[in-house]
Amino acid sequence: MTEAGTFARPGLDLRAVPGLVLSELDRGGRGVLVLAVDGLSWQVARRVWRSAELSCLASTFPSTSATAWLTSVTGAPVTEHLTVGAAYRERAGGPLVNAITGDVLAGAAAPREPVRPLPTVFERAEGAEAVVVGRELDLLSGPWVDALTRGAARQPAREALTRDPYRLVAGVAADVGAAIGARRTRPLLLWVYVNLDDHLHRHGYDERAVEALAELERHATAWARRGWHVLAYADHGLVPVGSDPGLARRWAEVDTPELCELPGGGAGRVRWLYPHPGREREVAERLAEALDGHAMVLPATALGELGLMEFAGPVRERLGAVMAIATSPRFPLPDPGLSYEHGAISDGETLVPLARWVRSSRA
Structure with missing residues (x-):
């Protein structure tokens, strides 16, 4: 889609993610590592991730994190989980709420159910141990993050949080290393939040971001060679904007x-x-x-x-x-x-990658 064009979707969208993750679990092995990369567009992933099997997914409408991440872990459209964006009226006559924090932004009434919780991929992963490393998500409390991580144990981040992409990837690698190094009796489903979005909002897909994504792929390839099924996907991309x-x-x-x-x-x-x-x-x-x-x-x-x-x-x-x-x-x-910024319906915002690294991936 161009800025003024009509909206068109690829064959799959973020509703397909839970099924794809569970399919990887069914393949056996040590388990599945899922890298949830906030803000990565399809165009950039296709250019940078050279050793992955890549597919293009459509994000949600709106193409915002609150909506897209929930769809990606529940497989439900926005009409079911009802998180229609970052800020919205909770019900007719109800208050305006912040979906991420649950805070009331305007209106006198108290919210009843700002986010509708639905079964997640973590709850559906029968026989596996589901773990989420939320990193920046761990700074949040409220119904949205509870709905997003429902059914999974939470592993705290090992490294300090940062907006620098390269240091971010180093922290993610440390978090994954801690999770896969622990003694377990069941296959692991590990979902790790990779907050590239904070950097991208200010600098776009600059050299620092691209180098960090290449480094993340090097880690993903190494984990795959050690017998892990490794997937990565994004919630939305971003496009240049200018204040008026x-x-x-x-x-x-x-x-x-x-x-x-x-x-x-x-x-x-x-x-x-x-x-x-x-x-x-x-x-x-x-x-x-x-x-x-x-x-x-x-x-x-x-x-x-x-x-x-x-x-x-x-x-x-x-x-x-x-x-x-x-x-x-x-x-x-x-x-x-x-x-x-993001949220609208251009290709740069709505087309996101699904990447898969396997043992035979090229270095």
Whole structure:
């Protein structure tokens, strides 16, 4: 998909990940190591990972971590796990919540179920010992991270957390080494969070990131040669963006208590508004004029027609009635200080890799 094109999916998406992981477990051996690389695009993985068997997966809509990681461990679409992004209305008449932390951002009511927990791949891995090394995820508490790691034991990170990609990979390697070096009586399913995203938001896929990814592949190849099944996949990619204070100001002029019940939800390059009943068309028209072609502004009811998401049931309560999907780098972001961002439907954001390293992988 180009910035202004139509959305198209490859054959598989992140819902396929649990089945693929369990299939690797069924092959026998010592177990499966899964590297969950936050922010890695298909285009970059295809260029850097030369010794892996690579497939292209489609991310979720929105292409945000909160949504994508949950789909990848449950196999459920967003219409089932209901984490429609980073910030959303928990229910009709309910508060605006931060999905990652569970914090109430606006509104007086208390949240009931900000994240719907569903069975994970860790619970389905019968006969295996499921372990998650959450690293930065261990700094979080709340319903989202509990739903993501449900059914797995948590192993603390051994090395200090860092945004430097090369030091990050060294820490991940130490974490994996500790996990696979422990005495176990059952095959291991190890899922390790690799937070490349923090670096990419500021620097993109620069030389430091590419070198770190190449080093991660060297470790993956070595683990495969030692008898481990090694997989890696990502939640989303990122694309260059540029701050436009004028567009940000015009967004704020529409996202007001006069027009909307709650502040807008979403994150990154997908955002939405919660118009007061009867003002949906007015808000959509004003937002489209304000964004001046830098976004696709549409009613949320049209998401199904685009093949993005069915706007029905609890999803209808969580999403705002007016959607804005970026079609330009100048789309007004909640965090204007970032150089790369995600959430929308371009190839750079939605196409992600699934990598597999086996004993016969080339060095």
